[in-house]
């Protein structure tokens with residue numbers, strides 16, 4: 215049976231380090247890291263994540279502000295808020311929760327965030343730094359950054375020469391994940407909806423990352439024996455066995471099958487999800503250190 219990679223546990227370690235760095239910053243008289251989370255509309259799933267981000271930010275000792283805007287907010291009004299947050303010296307990180315309502319162009323909004331406050335790592339400046347291997351000065355997207363820490367926990371820091379398959383090519387997960395694995399000297403293949411014979415490709419992977427958004431798509435016989443399986447998927451599906459109208463969370467990997475073959479695997483929930491939130495805190499404290507003219511802490 216596979217080793218279960220406990221994301222909650224690793225996330226708690228990251229948060230503990232963020233807390234200590236935050237206390238050090240205050241002791242140096244450099245103030246408090248500030249995180250602004252902006253949410254437009256009332257998508258219930260988004261609200262759960264946003265509440266969890268704000269709670270963890272407070273736990274870290276951050277100045278934490280949340281802006282909840284009505285679903286009909288115009289793009290101009292959202293851009294105005296971002297301009298205000300860009301100019302606010304008490305704010306070191308700005309996160310605009312995605313997806314945004316249809317009248318707002320997410321790309322325009324993301325590019326309006328000051329790159330040095332872009333703790334999601336979605337701005338072209340940060341994407342470009344990751345793509346050119348300038349990892350020492352980039353903000354790396356939280357989900358792939360957290361997934362890398364989980365991979366390092368089981369395989370060590372040297373991933374050189376391992377074969378990695380990333381299923382999914384989104385800008386927020388698949389592509390940055392592939393770039394991080396490439397920067398770590400893995401041989402990387404990115405798969406997507408047009409990939410031919412995905413099961414056979416997946417079976418070549420020493421490190422298999424599933425970021426698709428399809429419940430339990432990756433079966434046990436797609437997994438190379440001993441592989442490290444990182445399940446990024448968060449899918450809420452009906453769970454009539456828990457009672458009428460009840461739901462449960464599953465990943466993109468058929469966990470019960472894959473755990474019999476994999477060397478190590480992340481559960482859902484309790485795997486990558488908590489790491490995403492922890493890395494947001496890490497990026498925010500890094501931003502505060504840089505704004506204070508201090509050396510960049512590493513995680």
Ligand SMILES: NC(=O)C1=CN([C@@H]2O[C@H](COP(=O)(O)OP(=O)(O)OC[C@H]3O[C@@H](n4cnc5c(N)ncnc54)[C@H](OP(=O)(O)O)[C@@H]3O)[C@@H](O)[C@H]2O)C=CC1
Nearest residue numbers: 357382383384387406407425426427446447448486487490
């Ligand atoms: N744990 C966490 O913190 C986070 C979890 N997530 C979860 O991760 C998952 C992926 O998110 P995200 O990247 O934003 O999703 P997107 O929908 O943006 O991207 C999904 C990717 O999967 C590919 N894909 C879809 N169907 C198939 C298929 N049948 N075979 C192979 N590839 C396929 C798509 O291919 P194509 O490009 O060809 O369409 C696309 O590249 C979701 O479940 C999401 O909820 C997301 C962010 C954070």
Ligand SMILES: Nc1nc(=O)c2c([nH]1)NC[C@@H]1CN(c3ccc(C(=O)N[C@@H](CCC(=O)O)C(=O)O)cc3)C=[N+]21
Nearest residue numbers: 263309310311312313334448483484485487488490491
């Ligand atoms: N600008 C932006 N940045 C994001 O990082 C971002 C976003 N928009 N939009 C939505 C996705 C999704 N996302 C998650 C964060 C935490 C969990 C998480 O903590 N999951 C828990 C379970 C939570 C539950 O029970 O629902 C777990 O997996 O254990 C999941 C998903 C961040 N995202």
